């Protein structure tokens with residue numbers, strides 16, 4: 320079992336609707352292997368056109384080069400289904416993203432890759448962002464089993480996570496292997512369906 | 523006594539009939555009737571499968587095409603766009619190894635995956651269809667239950683022909699009234715996103731219904747459902763009706779003979795039952811809708827085409843304000859500017875949103891006998907090879923080229939900028955695609971989303987243009 324605890328430096332990008340094209344532009348998704356997708360994480364926010372860093376961008380400053388936890392605005396990861404957006408975050412070292420809502424395909428992709436996407440209330444996201452902005456290098460403590468995010472012992476926020484997802488994170492479940500344990504049910508479905516809807520199979 | 527069954531929605535009927543087993547906690551194992559692949563979204567998934575030594579469970583339900591990382595140049599070859607060579611080759615190898623039908627780059631059935639799925643009759647009412655691409659929601663337009671998935675899930679479907687899915691809620695959007703002349707499905711869906719927000723559909727499958735939807739063609743419904751994902755919803759649907767059936771009959775992979783009769787009987791049972799309620803019901807009046815244009819970097823950043831760039835200071839929510847400010851600075855626009863005073867460098871007519879024959883006809887109608895403004899790069903890219911041939915048979919290509927448009931081969935092209943169809947930094951483009959995200963059409967490029975008619979009128983004037991004001 321993996322440790323239920325994630326703790327580390329937290330950064331914030333308090334902007335809504337950060338899309339997966341922004342998280343990683345498409346030209347950095349092709350002809351590239353893992354774990355090298357981090358070079359393009361937030362590419363145009365992080366780098367100038369000539370490849371030099373933009374010194375003002377948070378993840379280019381210390382201690383945020385070691386960010387483990389990212390707090391963002393609502394609808395984080397909307398848009399394209401590219402799983403490379405998750406790979407870019409994971410390859411950079413991010414273990415947890417916190418936001419009021421996520422793009423749905425991005426959300427699914429996170430758990431396929433051991434990245435915790437923690438859904439919190441809008442007010443919790445705002446409070447967390449403000450706390451991060453006020454204290455340089457603030458560390459957050461996240462507990463997957465308890466579904467909590469702690470700034471300190473007294474400031475604790477709940478996040479949403481269903482059992483299947485938390486199992487995936489805690490036990491590195493292999494979803495394909497898990498589904499293949501249902502092979503009898505799948506075959507049974509196909510057998511019944513061939514009679515019920517013969518028109519579905521193309522000829 | 524008659525058995526009373528609970529009235530069901532279109533979504534519920536299809537979902538329930540595809541549930542292999544209930545997994546608890548709101549999750550179901552859902553059977554997949556059609557799996558569409560493209561070269562970019564399947565590459566790593568095949569690697570995952572091959573590494574595990576697994577076979578494709580139902581290669582007869584799996585179909586592939588080349589669309590994303592390919593050249594759209596006239597007379598293109600495998601090698602015309604170097605970045606794509608490996609992807610083109612690997613998809614050929616993988617589909618041949620696993621006996622999957624491939625609509626090859628050079629074949630007559632090639633095209634953007636969401637354009638060819640309905641065109642070939644692969645997307646059918648009452649079936650489930652998935653693809654490693656977020657705009658798979660498009661084909662819900664023919665009453666399919668379809669959604670986009672990531673690479674790991676593509677591998678999951680290849681190996682098992684199923685997906686583990688959390689059952690979404692359902693939102694029904696009734697579009698009441700009739701769209702005014704010159705106002706299209708693209709304008710309707712952009713206006714809806716602007717009103718409801720880019721994440722209004724998160725957690726929901728959306729069913730579009732009402733008079734305005736019934737009167738739309740299948741192609742217009744495809745445009746509508748294409749942007750469900752830009753409202754946050756993976757799934758957009760329209761109930762099948764006579765328009766759907768007429769459009770499907772005779773398609774290459776549509777059922778025939780006795781199968782067709784049986785399918786049709788099933789399809790007619792799919793529309794939502796009277797008395798069935800969605801988790802959220804919305805009514806939207808379309809009678810006074812105007813053509814829409816986006817000004818920012820989210821599809822929700824949209825206004826009437828005769829409107830002005832909004833002022834972030836008028837918005838109460840501080841996060842939304844921050845998003846708007848960032849968008850204005852990226853787009854290099856000032857609040858209060860009339861959109862029709864904004865000059866553009868490029869126009870792109872294409873993408874799975876608006877590249878079907880009716881879109882090309884609408885654009886050609888506006889362009890006929892006119893010339894593209896000096897200094898504007900104007901590009902038309904049909905959504906499929908079939909569409910290109912149809913347009914050429916109708917002489918539309920001549921209308922475009924005579925006006926100064928480039929007439930290219932089918933593919934995603936300037937919607938995703940994975941080849942040399944892209945904007946230079948700072949260039950501004952009116953595009954019929956679906957995403958105005960930063961850099962979507964090329965690093966530093968600025969995108970304004972609009973309908974084909976608006977895009978065409980814009981190309982002629984060189985400024986964002988309400989096509990109704992230039993009607994001949």
Ligand code: SF4
Pocket residue numbers: 589590634635636655657873874875933934935937938955956
């Ligand atoms: S045309 Fe654009 S949105 Fe459609 S599938 Fe291609 S890249 Fe995606």
